Amino acid sequence: MTVELYNWRPRSPLVPIPVLRRLRGRRLRNFGDELGPLVVRGLLASLTLGEEAASGKRERLLSVGSVMHFAKPGDHVWGSGINGKVAQPVRVRAGDLHVHAVRGPLSRKYLASRGHDVPEVYGDPALLIAHVDDRFCLAGAVKLRRRLVVPNLNDASRYRHHPDAVSPLADPIDIARLIASSEFVVGSSLHAMVLADVYGVPSRPLVSGHESTFKYEDYYSGTGRELPEFALDIDHADKLGAVQAAMFNPQPLIASFPKELFRSATESSEGAPSSNRAHRRGSGTT
Structure with missing residues (x-):
């Protein structure tokens, strides 16, 4: 039995009429939420681990995203965060959740206040994407545009016609390339900032227009920074300029990865996914 690598995929409404929003269409692939399984699979490949559960039982791992409210008893959490706009951010009682790392100290404080055992290991796992997947090794890319605007999924319609905007539903690799080749990134998408x-x-x-500031403050504090001033619009972002650079050491987050959940690829009948073997870095995660 494989370990389920959880990532949030909401259904799109078939019609925009509020009373009919219960009628849902296809699953949406928001690029930030898609990064979680990509990071985990890249890290598994570097560790020569497959996705099969070492226990042979049902296991589930939550990583990237404000998805703590989706956790179930027995789940493992590695780098996930609290969603500040959800009425019940944690629905699992203390002792029934295995927390290895969280996005930031605000998530840790909330979980600890509910009796959960949470180590002081912080970081959004998306910060590791270039460490574990060669397709995302884009540092030093030639700058092709002055500015890129990446809205949160819920803000996307507002920026649909802006010439500098990209849809958050685009492929994660395409968005990463756009970000790496831009001189300045503006957006309400947290993972654009990541x-x-x-x-x-x-x-x-x-x-x-839709998100709580909780997840942003959680992320920034987890990377050694105060919550920065938010731009009111794109012109205001240009005037404010860039935020302080992140202070992030990837080693504690990498060391906290629950590799004991996974069976060695050489022992697994399925082995590590072939699509990820091709993207392993020769230097592993260092």
């Missing part, structure tokens, strides 16, 4: 930090690209968060 990838900008990965590639050392100056960035500024944009006020969201």
Whole structure:
């Protein structure tokens, strides 16, 4: 039995009429939420581990995203965060959740206040993407645009026609390439800010019409920074300029990865996914 690598995929409404929003369409692939399984599979490949559960039982791992409210008893958490706009951010009682790392100290404080045992290991796992997947090794990319705007999924319609905007539903690799080749990144997408930090690209968060500031503060504090001033619009972002660079040591987050959940690829009947073997880095995760 394989370990389920959880990532949030909401269903799109078939019609925009509120009373009919219960009618849902296809699953949406928001690029930030898609990064979780990519990071985990890249790390598994570097460790020569497959996705099969070492226990032979059902296991589930939550990584990238404000997805703690989706956790179930027995789940493992590695780098996930609390969703500040959810009424019940944690639905699992103390002792029934295995927490290896969280996105930031705000998530840790909330979980600890509910009796959960949470180590002081912080970091959004998306920060590791260039360490574990060669396709995302884009540091030093030639700058092709002055500015890139990446909205949160819930803000996407507002920026649909902006000439500098990209949809958060685009392929994660395509968005990473756009970010790495930009001089300045602006957006309400948290993971646009994360990838900008990965590639050392100056960035500024944009006020969201739908998101709580909790996840942003959690992320920034987890990378050694105060919550920066949010730009009110794109012109305001240009005036404010870039936020302070991230201070992040990847080793504690890598060391906290629950590799004991996974069976060795050489022992697994399925082995590690072939699509990820091709993207292993020769230097592993160092």
